[in-house]
Amino acid sequence: MTDFRFDLRRGALITAVLALLSSVFLVLPASADTEPFDDCPQGQFCLYDGSGGTGTRLDVAEGGKDEDHPGTILSVQNNTRMWGCVYTADRYGGSLQTVKPGNDDEYVTDGVRWTVASYKLVPTRALCFTGYERCENGKACTFAERNGRGAMTVHVPAVDPATQNLGNSYGTEVAPKSVWNRTAKHLCFYLRPDYTGTWTEGTKTYGAYVVLRGDSITVPASLAGAFRSHELVNGTSECQ
Structure with missing residues (x-):
């Protein structure tokens, strides 16, 4: 009988210890630190002014954009169905980083900050490399960088007294x-x-470089930045 009572007490002690350990394990996950970028809502492109998804967060919905972002962006989380396009210069200029749907990105590497000055959300990654979509129908637009990126000038032509062409x-x-x-x-x-x-x-x-109606082009490297005037004409034979 003595041995039996001893076994019962030992069994009760082991049960109590196991219960205590179980309660500790149940509490641990609730007290663990939040994973980086976990606070970014679904359907949003989240911009943080700290690295690793820290600091103040700005949420941008699908299709959102900013050609001249005034604040600091050191990391992003893309919880949209679109591609995030992030640029080092305003007007979608400078260097480019693309952020796949569901991915995050970091703009501080080894203490060096990668400046973010503009961004946009687009349906396909290819659209990150162009900015032509800013030009409205019926307008003639020129851009400071290749592929419609950089500062855009929308031209409102005047009538040339000599040729009567719009220029x-x-x-x-x-x-x-x-x-x-x-x-x-x-x-x-x-x-x-x-x-x-x-x-x-x-x-x-050659005396004129022609861009046909409806066309978008990147100017050849030998002429890039060299044009100082243009005309709108009905036929290419009207070019001076």
Whole structure:
């Protein structure tokens, strides 16, 4: 009988210890630290002013964009169905990072900050590499960078007294590197502000660079930033 009572007490002690351990294990997950980016809601592109999803959070819905973001962005979480496009310069210019749906990204590496100045959310990754969509139908738009990126100039042509063609003259502040002609006319670009100027490639000399109606183009490297005027014409033979 003595041995039996001893076994009962030992069994009760073991049961109590196991119960205590179980209660500890049940409490641990609730007290664990929140995982990075866990606070980002579904359907939102979350921008944080701290690395690793820390600091103040800004939520952006699908299709959102900002061509000139004034604040600091050091990390992002993309919980949308769209691609996040993040740029180092305003107007979708400079270097580019893309953020796949469901992924996060970090903009501090080894203590070096990657400046974020603009962003947009688009249906496909390919659309991160262009900015032509900013040009409205019926307008002629030039861009400071390739593929419609960078600062955009929307041209409102005036009538040239000599040719009666609609045209614009401008200086280095425009310096087109890409163009979208969304008008019903053709665009003739020139190297000089007075709708003149020629350049030679091989054995041929050219007086105008033509962008047909409806076309978007990246200007050849040899001419990028060189145009100083353009006209809108009905036929390419009207180029001066």
